[in-house]
Amino acid sequence: MDLAFTPEEQKFADEVRAFVRSHLPADIRDKVKNGKHLIRDDYMRWQQALGKQGWLVYTWPKKHGGPGFTPAERYIFENICAEEHAPGIIPFGTKMVGPVIYTFGNDEQKAKFLEPIRKSTVWWCQGYSEPGSGSDLASLRTKAEKQGDHYIVNGSKTWNTMGHWADWIFCLVRTDPKAKPQEGISFLLIGMKTPGITVKPIIMADGGHEVNEVFFDNVKVPVANLVGKENEGWTCAKFLLANERLGIAAVPQSKRGVAALKAIARAEQENGKPLIENQSFAEKIADLEIQVTALEYTELRVLSTMAHGGQPGPEVSGLKVRGSEIQQRITELTMEAVGEYAAPYLPGLLWQGSNEEPVGPAHAHLAAPRYFNTRKTTIYGGSNEIQKGIISKMVLGL
Amino acid sequence: MDLSLSDEQKQLQDAAERFVRDKYTFENRRKIAATEKGWLAENWTQMAELGWLGMAFSEEDGGYGGGPIETMIVMEQFGKGLVLEPFLPTVVLGGGMIAKAGSKAQKEALLPPMIEGKKQFAFAWLERQSRYNLADVSLKATKEGSGWSLAGHKGVVYNAVSADNIIVLARTSGGAREEKGLTLFVVDGKAKGITRRDYPTQDALRASELTFDKVSVGADAVLGKVDDAFGVVEDAVDHAIVALCAEATGCMDAINAATLEYIKTRKQFGVPIGKFQVLQHRMVDCFTNAQEARSMTLMASLKIDDKDPVVRRKAASGAKVQIGKSGKFCGQSAVQMHGGMGVTDELSVSHYFKRLTMIDLMFGNQQHHLTRYSNLAMAA
Amino acid sequence: MDLALKPEHKAFADEVRAFARANLSPATKAKTFSGKHYDKDDHIQWQKALGQQGWLAYTWPKKYGGPGWDVTQRFLFENVLAEEGAPRIIPFGPKMVGPVIYTFGTDEQKERFLPGIRSSEVSWCQGYSEPGAGSDLASLRTRAVRVEDALGDHYIVNGQKTWTSFAHWGDWIFCLVRTNPDAKAQEGISFLLIDMRTPGVTVRPIIMLDGAHHVNDVFLDNVKVPVANRIGKEGEGWTCAKFLLANERLGIAEVPASKRGVRSLRDIARAEPQGGATLADDPAFTAQIADLDLQVQALEMSELRALSTMALGGAPGPEVSTLKIRGSEIQQRIAELTMEAVGEYAAPYQPGMLFQDTNETPVGPDHAPPAAPRYFNFRKTSIYGGSNEIQKNIVSKMVLGL
Numbered sequence A: 001m002d003l004a005f006t007p008e009e010q011k012f013a014d015e016v017r018a019f020v021r022s023h024l025p026a027d028i029r030d031k032v033k034n035g036k037h038l039i040r041d042d043y044m045r046w047q048q049a050l051g052k053q054g055w056l057v058y059t060w061p062k063k064h065g066g067p068g069f070t071p072a073e074r075y076i077f078e079n080i081c082a083e084e085h086a087p088g089i090i091p092f093g094t095k096m097v098g099p100v101i102y103t104f105g106n107d108e109q110k111a112k113f114l115e116p117i118r119k120s121t122v123w124w125c126q127g128y129s130e131p132g133s134g135s136d137l138a139s140l141r142t143k144a145e146k147q148g149d150h151y152i153v154n155g156s157k158t159w160n161t162m163g164h165w166a167d168w169i170f171c172l173v174r175t176d177p178k179a180k181p182q183e184g185i186s187f188l189l190i191g192m193k194t195p196g197i198t199v200k201p202i203i204m205a206d207g208g209h210e211v212n213e214v215f216f217d218n219v220k221v222p223v224a225n226l227v228g229k230e231n232e233g234w235t236c237a238k239f240l241l242a243n244e245r246l247g248i249a250a251v252p253q254s255k256r257g258v259a260a261l262k263a264i265a266r267a268e269q270e271n272g273k274p275l276i277e278n279q280s281f282a283e284k285i286a287d288l289e290i291q292v293t294a295l296e297y298t299e300l301r302v303l304s305t306m307a308h309g310g311q312p313g314p315e316v317s318g319l320k321v322r323g324s325e326i327q328q329r330i331t332e333l334t335m336e337a338v339g340e341y342a343a344p345y346l347p348g349l350l351w352q353g354s355n356e357e358p359v360g361p362a363h364a365h366l367a368a369p370r371y372f373n374t375r376k377t378t379i380y381g382g383s384n385e386i387q388k389g390i391i392s393k394m395v396l397g398l
Numbered sequence B: 001m002d003l004s005l006s007d008e009q010k011q012l013q014d015a016a017e018r019f020v021r022d023k024y025t026f027e028n029r030r031k032i033a034a035t036e037k038g039w040l041a042e043n044w045t046q047m048a049e050l051g052w053l054g055m056a057f058s059e060e061d062g063g064y065g066g067g068p069i070e071t072m073i074v075m076e077q078f079g080k081g082l083v084l085e086p087f088l089p090t091v092v093l094g095g096g097m098i099a100k101a102g103s104k105a106q107k108e109a110l111l112p113p114m115i116e117g118k119k120q121f122a123f124a125w126l127e128r129q130s131r132y133n134l135a136d137v138s139l140k141a142t143k144e145g146s147g148w149s150l151a152g153h154k155g156v157v158y159n160a161v162s163a164d165n166i167i168v169l170a171r172t173s174g175g176a177r178e179e180k181g182l183t184l185f186v187v188d189g190k191a192k193g194i195t196r197r198d199y200p201t202q203d204a205l206r207a208s209e210l211t212f213d214k215v216s217v218g219a220d221a222v223l224g225k226v227d228d229a230f231g232v233v234e235d236a237v238d239h240a241i242v243a244l245c246a247e248a249t250g251c252m253d254a255i256n257a258a259t260l261e262y263i264k265t266r267k268q269f270g271v272p273i274g275k276f277q278v279l280q281h282r283m284v285d286c287f288t289n290a291q292e293a294r295s296m297t298l299m300a301s302l303k304i305d306d307k308d309p310v311v312r313r314k315a316a317s318g319a320k321v322q323i324g325k326s327g328k329f330c331g332q333s334a335v336q337m338h339g340g341m342g343v344t345d346e347l348s349v350s351h352y353f354k355r356l357t358m359i360d361l362m363f364g365n366q367q368h369h370l371t372r373y374s375n376l377a378m379a380a
Numbered sequence C: 001m002d003l004a005l006k007p008e009h010k011a012f013a014d015e016v017r018a019f020a021r022a023n024l025s026p027a028t029k030a031k032t033f034s035g036k037h038y039d040k041d042d043h044i045q046w047q048k049a050l051g052q053q054g055w056l057a058y059t060w061p062k063k064y065g066g067p068g069w070d071v072t073q074r075f076l077f078e079n080v081l082a083e084e085g086a087p088r089i090i091p092f093g094p095k096m097v098g099p100v101i102y103t104f105g106t107d108e109q110k111e112r113f114l115p116g117i118r119s120s121e122v123s124w125c126q127g128y129s130e131p132g133a134g135s136d137l138a139s140l141r142t143r144a145v146r147v148e149d150a151l152g153d154h155y156i157v158n159g160q161k162t163w164t165s166f167a168h169w170g171d172w173i174f175c176l177v178r179t180n181p182d183a184k185a186q187e188g189i190s191f192l193l194i195d196m197r198t199p200g201v202t203v204r205p206i207i208m209l210d211g212a213h214h215v216n217d218v219f220l221d222n223v224k225v226p227v228a229n230r231i232g233k234e235g236e237g238w239t240c241a242k243f244l245l246a247n248e249r250l251g252i253a254e255v256p257a258s259k260r261g262v263r264s265l266r267d268i269a270r271a272e273p274q275g276g277a278t279l280a281d282d283p284a285f286t287a288q289i290a291d292l293d294l295q296v297q298a299l300e301m302s303e304l305r306a307l308s309t310m311a312l313g314g315a316p317g318p319e320v321s322t323l324k325i326r327g328s329e330i331q332q333r334i335a336e337l338t339m340e341a342v343g344e345y346a347a348p349y350q351p352g353m354l355f356q357d358t359n360e361t362p363v364g365p366d367h368a369p370p371a372a373p374r375y376f377n378f379r380k381t382s383i384y385g386g387s388n389e390i391q392k393n394i395v396s397k398m399v400l401g402l
């Protein structure tokens, strides 16, 4: 047992750090550092830089054009990117549909879709949830009827993250309405510019626009865009879920978040002293830091098992639950740190990158909106109640 | 970076697992707890034969060159069986301090017999007013000829009943709660002037109140430097904390397994109670808590010999916070999910629950270590 | 709206206080404040004194020999007694079976059983739970078969009750038994009063995790019970059981005892040394007591709101349903913080100090011996009388309509 990195791992870390420092545009780094919202172009510029280096799809194996990182290298890569204030990689192409395509897709599909994901020249979004199908995803009703070499898709998807920026959407659609719920579902790739698709914004509690409703009105999709066999889409969906588990805990981001929180607590004053000298507040941060450490070491244990060729054990299942709770707690304490200056709502500064002067300290106006917005982390990607249901069944056998 | 066990470590784990399975069925443990000393000589001898009493010591000191990871491995299994033999006071605390601070003569006199299972120790630091402050010591040692005379009181001294030697933390100079001015003495357990009041603890261990009435010891009884014991003690206690965390991890695994089994078999309303979602989610939370405890224990075991003292202290305190939190959650949940059976003496759950509770209040509870961690982390 | 007491209520409180001071044995009182276990005499002496004063059955209407107090008087009575360190009234007679008897019993039954309950001459225990019927009480299987012979009309009762608190002190036990195994679960149950001295009744202790003996298994082996001891109609025992449950709701939150608990926790914090000062000077610890104190206040106000509704003749609203849940959690938290306050001196296990009147001096401070055992023992409060999970299910169904 050894916590230290090997010399090769150390060398790799240096290489990643040097790369991020020289390739991450300063304006983007500053936005992330200050907790500001990014626009499509920000994500694209950074992801394309990673793409050129061959690192954007850092979880992919070599044979599909990934770098084939070891678990330790993945860990290092994620941590250094976060430490250097790189934006999070948008997962829909790289972590979700990409692996589905190289696992279940045919050769033409791989040839057509993988390269643009690796290089970040197209933006993907995820079309799973529907108004009537959230936790109970298998009840989805968006219909795809085969007509010759096309499917005609009708229905609506919702909670579609960044659909307004997307070029493509991967959808679960019902191809056999008579089969058992899980058995009549297929996995379709649909160009967002196809006639019949309408995207309508949903405004979030913090005033932001990140999710959408997507309506499908007689949308014609070539049969060639079906991934896997017809009616076997649920297999792809489940595979994606398993694939998503690791890394979903967002530990590197949370470490960065705790560091940012400490910086804010040093900057905020109380009774003529920095807030961080308030014992009870400092202890709340300490408690959070311990939670992050516990989560990190759980991830490290999993990585270590995997490095020895083992399968991740039951410990991975709790990662999303704890990870999301920790993300929420960071934003909660950040808001507490800001005090009453969390109250002013400055949408211009938040969303439009306006140059108006902030009210209170520069970090203040972000605090409450982030707290509100981050309530999402225990809901999306399978709510925490659903995650616990899965663990209870799959791991504990209840 | 590699967090997996080596082959030897795996063998150690298997052996400890086997020991607990063979020797520590619930009924056996009850019998052992009811004996006068509260532990079994044959078990202690076997631990010596298996090399466990010496595994964490250097070969120079007569040991086998292991470290905190080996201690973690056996303590975790001990936790699963609620093992009663005085491994922590003798080996981790007593042996640890002697190895760290002892003179050549002291090491030679004390460590090999301990490793062979022929000597046991106790560590007397706590006093009525100390709470969790290791420097809050007023038992006085005054110069007497070439030696020293000890007078005062020590409380909740685990294993004092069986200890051949008691390692006593005494004040030789300085004011109340000053870290400077503390000295460790190795005192014969039967020394004249020591009065013992023995009692069992909530979790079936043995401890004592000790009164020192002008107990005379020679100059060679001083362990380490006069007035300079605090660092040694703090470090030994931090090691003991990490070992306790490992024990707690084992307790949590066992209590969770017992509860899971119970809710799968206990039927009410015509179904196993594990079909009720509140219990399912609570059970999931128990497992998550135990995983976090295991992760923090591993982290602390890996860092407790770090060169940087701040890293060591943060590791021990961080793990102790987690163990306090997770142990309470798992313990209380297990009792609740057992219903009335959980609050009886009849099933193992209540015994694990009591041990987890006592582990939290040993050497500083969750709140104490949160404060300590916080002070270290915010200073950085 | 007015929180202040009317003069007549003040006078009443003074009267109760004077009574407690004159009649509560100092030894019993000392046990309360040191957290030790009472023995049977502590309870019975005190309850008999209350009985003589006509106050033991303080929730009963005048018609059945109760004092017929209004809700404010009840509230004051409970609070003053808790402040004065009186033991809790053992509820099985005065709060449970008594009201069942005067509500569902015949005139003969009332005459026969109520006086002994009011005076505490007769001790009762509750035989509901069985090994296979805990939360799912309606699945109980203790069987009562009716036989008529030369000696009269009887039930022959066979089965096992468990978790029976104070059965080892009990003269009588009230039982739910199955009289009709073919009816639907709730419909075949009857409510029987059984003399504990009847041949065939055996009591076996269950030892709790802190070493205490409060609960028992009660085995019923061909126990002959006169049909005259059945309350209500055959097959309608579930109605009595449900009535009792509703009756139990108020007061079960133990607010007065919790208020006393918070006070003694503060006293202990003041007495516990830490860093040359006391634990009461540690803001992290006092903040936890403050948090607890606020929880108790919120609970008390919820109870007062219910009482106020009742005083005006209304039925208590949904807020009462959660009183037991919060009340039990608060009792547990008090025990937990008290143990934390004691620190490592909570570790010594001193059963002599807890259960017997020994003269040994405690290890550590006087308040140390009960701290950990109480914490362990109080895990029961979220289990008995319908576990908190079951309580929440009830609230979810009855109050929220889920």
Ligand SMILES: Cc1cc2nc3c(=O)[nH]c(=O)nc-3n(C[C@H](O)[C@H](O)[C@H](O)COP(=O)(O)OP(=O)(O)OC[C@H]3O[C@@H](n4cnc5c(N)ncnc54)[C@H](O)[C@@H]3O)c2cc1C
Pocket: A032, A033, A034, A035, A036, A082, A085, A087, A088, A089, A090, A091, A161, A210, A250, A253, A254, A256, A257, A260, A331, A334, A363, A364, A366, A367, A370, A376, A380, A381
């Ligand atoms: C006041 C304040 C100051 C800060 N200061 C700093 C600082 O100085 N330095 C610093 O490093 N950090 C700082 N931070 C924190 C930092 O901004 C966050 O750690 C970082 O922004 C997290 O990344 P993200 O919000 O882009 O989310 P990501 O996790 O990268 O997600 C990107 C998008 O994808 C969506 N998404 C992700 N996963 C899923 C899924 N499974 N299903 C559906 N949608 C998904 C998300 O909703 C989000 O819209 C600060 C934060 C605040 C509030």
Ligand SMILES: Cc1cc2nc3c(=O)[nH]c(=O)nc-3n(C[C@H](O)[C@H](O)[C@H](O)COP(=O)(O)OP(=O)(O)OC[C@H]3O[C@@H](n4cnc5c(N)ncnc54)[C@H](O)[C@@H]3O)c2cc1C
Pocket: A125, A126, A127, A128, A129, A133, A134, A135, A136, A158, A159, A160, A161, A162, A211, A376, A379, A380, A381, A382, A383, A384, A385, A386, A389
């Ligand atoms: C910010 C954000 C971004 C998202 N991005 C995307 C996206 O890009 N693409 C996409 O397809 N989807 C996306 N989602 C949708 C997300 O996956 C769903 O919101 C989620 O699956 C929950 O579904 P729901 O909102 O319909 O809640 P519901 O399913 O209606 O759940 C409501 C509540 O009931 C609980 N619940 C439901 N069933 C059970 C049960 N069996 N046991 C216990 N509790 C239960 C839930 O946990 C939750 O608390 C996003 C959601 C958010 C908030």
Ligand SMILES: Cc1cc2nc3c(=O)[nH]c(=O)nc-3n(C[C@H](O)[C@H](O)[C@H](O)COP(=O)(O)OP(=O)(O)OC[C@H]3O[C@@H](n4cnc5c(N)ncnc54)[C@H](O)[C@@H]3O)c2cc1C
Pocket: B266, B268, B269, B273, B276, B278, B279, B336, B337, B338, B339, B340, B341, B343, C125, C126, C127, C128, C129, C131, C133, C134, C135, C136, C162, C163, C164, C165, C166, C215, C380, C383, C384, C385, C386, C387, C388, C389, C390, C393
């Ligand atoms: C100290 C003590 C004194 C007692 N005194 C008496 C007495 O004098 N007389 C008497 O008759 N009884 C008495 N009881 C019994 C008490 O009422 C039962 O213990 C209680 O009803 C729970 O039943 P159980 O112990 O069988 O637990 P179980 O019913 O087996 O419950 C085990 C766990 O499952 C949970 N559970 C069960 N069903 C559900 C559900 N549907 N949904 C969610 N969770 C569920 C419970 O909440 C609990 O956590 C006493 C109990 C104790 C501990």
